[in-house]
Amino acid sequence: MKMYLLIAARNLVQARRRTLLIGSALGMVTMLLVLLLALSQALTDTMIASATTLQTGHVNVAGWFKAKPADSAPLIGKTAELRKIVEENTPGLDYVIDRGRGWARMVTDTGATQVALSGIDPKEEQVFFSRIQIADGDPQKLSEPGSILIFESQAKALNAKIGDTVTLTVEMYNGNRNTADATIIAIAKDVGFMSSWNSYIPKDTIRLLYGLSEDTSGAVMVYLKDVEKSAETMKILRDVFEKKGFTLNEHDPQPFFMKFETIAGEDWVGQRLDITTWNDEVSYLNWITMALDSISIFLTAILGGIIAVGIMNSMWISVRERTQEIGTLRAIGMGKSRILGMFMMEATLLGLAATGIGALAGVLIAVLVDAADLVVPVAMRVILMSDTLNFSIRPGQIVTAMILFTICTILAAMWPAWRASRLQPVTAIQSVT
């Protein structure tokens, strides 16, 4: 093995120009794949972080209340009881909160915007406050009635600042409209583009707006120590609630605000629970990561194909140049399999070295760009779900990229190597290059 390695290395060094050209191309496409994977991972990480900070738990015990068959109010009653069941039956539980849900038109004297309202209790939202960065004001004042926390992008759109009053207008579930004034007590820095439509008010204010009772809420949000266990936990909670006699809707992996019409069309009345994961609640954004992944796959497939053709071509040239050498080796007793092994070793070494360097370059660029917090144009923010360009490196990405293109190199070299191994010694020795 050591001998083959030495021969392979020597051959690569001897044909350094060819090696460098092919190696550079291989390295660059590996770097590109590492960057694309890191970008996609960053998108997913941002989506999880934004979503679970702003609008969803890892698992959500939400529900629908219908006074009449045509109703669809995203409410849960007996919130205290639901929380207790969750706390007692969730493995790997980190903490539980409940939030009111609403949708309002937020109006100031200079502008208006639509917002998703979350009714919160600051005493149990310290994790939320630790995850958002406050640009101005004091979020603890959300304990005061008639207060509101908004984000910088909203403050900019409304030309509003701390102490200004906004008027919130909602459509109640009985079809009437209601309004309430709220004073801006805190402005938080944006957490991705989801910030542009999320605002936070005290639970009592949302109950006042919608005319709800004390024990009514929007969703019990469950936060786990390991977010990867979300789907599994959802199944456990579904079983638990069913056994306790609650009626559950079939699992529909969509955000709750996309289910109004479906629920309104269902012929039942009363209360039903709807348990979802964070992934369900942001599924309307999955198209972004899917699109990026598709582009990555397509791009790397095209580039990989081009690289493979180049490698194959290079190997053919190498075989032709070394025909006499092959003949000599065969003449002195080297078997066909060893000739094949020699060329395959060369391809493997080239693949590993080039992809290794390319992956390293990709990691370096990703780390530097991520640290630089480059601000992206507004149009890109919807796609990237962030105001800055982020990359998130995982060891698996590096290994994937290296293995993929090394295998690509090996496969591309296989045919020329096989043909080289089939050369007749006499013919090979006598050939003139």
Add this chain to the structure above:
Amino acid sequence: MISLVLASLTIALTQPEVDQIVKDLDDRQRNSGDYKALVFLEQKEKDKNDLVYEGVVYRRDEDDKLMILMLKPKSEAGKGYLRLDKNLFMYDPTVGKWERRTERERIGGTDSRRADYDESRLAEEYVTKFVAEETLGKYPVYLLELKSKPGVDVAYPVQKIWVDKATGNMLKRQELALSGRLMRTSYYPKWDKMFSKSKGADIYFPREIRIFDEVEKGNSTTVVLREVDLNALEANIFTKAWLESKSR
């Protein structure tokens, strides 16, 4: 030099004196019986045509009740506002629905607010502080600063008012948000009075209010009050049913 000396000799009012000024200001406008006035609103907005509305304001100060019924133009006729138990409701006859509105509601879409038509409750809703004695035009005035009391729902939590020393009527008012942003400036160039039998004294009311939007510069509303009537109104006038009946 003389003005500096004079200024240095100005003595600030004591808190009880300031509180009395504001209390008197409220009392002069409060009626113990009913109140009705024909109002005209002229709304000017930058780069838009002026709009004129006609309406009637009904008040029963003893019960803290207020109703505003719009009469003209035809598109606004039948719309109204009703204040019951500190809640303001708006009625739109085109949809036949009542909607709860806040203190910041623009009456008829103008720069005027509910408080511009209602009895003055400054002493009840605000804490007052003496700022200075000034001159507004040719009128010596007291400049007072008001901050809303905790838990009280008002359109503007901070106000500055210029009160005529001679008459005790308000001549100018600035309304600010908690952030300190100036929201509106209102002028009260004309005051009138009428004897109220139920009160046994005169009640004062502004004949004209000129409201300037300080956020959207160029926007303003002029409210003119005519035909003030202090006779008793129908007993059931301050009900949703009464307002709805006006649009049928």
